Amino acid sequence: MYVRGKGITASRTSVNRPKSDNITWNQATIGREQREEQLGQRGCVLWLTGLSGSGKSTVARAVETALLKRGRLAYVLDGDNLRHGLNADLGFSAEDRDENIRRVGEVAGLFADAGAITLVSFISPYRAARERARQAAPEGRFLEIYLDVDLAECERRDPKGLYERVRAGEIKNFTGVDAPYELPTEPALVLRTAELSVSESVAAILDLLVEQGFFPADAGTQRGRSV
Numbered sequence: 001m002y003v004r005g006k007g008i009t010a011s012r013t014s015v016n017r018p019k020s021d022n023i024t025w026n027q028a029t030i031g032r033e034q035r036e037e038q039l040g041q042r043g044c045v046l047w048l049t050g051l052s053g054s055g056k057s058t059v060a061r062a063v064e065t066a067l068l069k070r071g072r073l074a075y076v077l078d079g080d081n082l083r084h085g086l087n088a089d090l091g092f093s094a095e096d097r098d099e100n101i102r103r104v105g106e107v108a109g110l111f112a113d114a115g116a117i118t119l120v121s122f123i124s125p126y127r128a129a130r131e132r133a134r135q136a137a138p139e140g141r142f143l144e145i146y147l148d149v150d151l152a153e154c155e156r157r158d159p160k161g162l163y164e165r166v167r168a169g170e171i172k173n174f175t176g177v178d179a180p181y182e183l184p185t186e187p188a189l190v191l192r193t194a195e196l197s198v199s200e201s202v203a204a205i206l207d208l209l210v211e212q213g214f215f216p217a218d219a220g221t222q223r224g225r226s227v
Contacts, residue, residue, distance in 0.1 A: 045137045148193075
């Protein structure tokens, strides 16, 4: 089952001030509109959030594949992958989690400005951090998608064996167990992936993108059907 939300449109604000006063913002020679006209789509950020094991990475990769098959430019920013490079210096304290999301939000906003449909697959447990990521995206281009799966089901799936290690006392500060997860208040879409197939989740996201005008409906977009 999936549920459509109203979503939130936030203006782009400066939430992080550079330390130096000796830098200026350089305007691009080619504007976003020109890039999007060439691509035939509008860039955006699809922010998939939910507990570990809720299906974020699986759904994000499947959406990326479906979009590329339709000739759309799409890219997944995966939480684990970015911790191997960009965010390798960060742990899992509340402060490090916030910084993790801040960096990724900025990168996702740049991808969206380049015209890419950018899929972000992160637990991102804190509401304020997700809102900062929204503000880092171009205005009106951030869609929060909540994968609503209860802890028992996520623990039953345990695709990475993390919950088993948590219960054995090997991992601390684990979201949903001994660290909080703050529910989205107005997500654009809620996917209950315990009740939906991957293809049904993909179809719901593609329908949302078409309805929001990020790319036009075409023969490859079968509204309301599995992909």
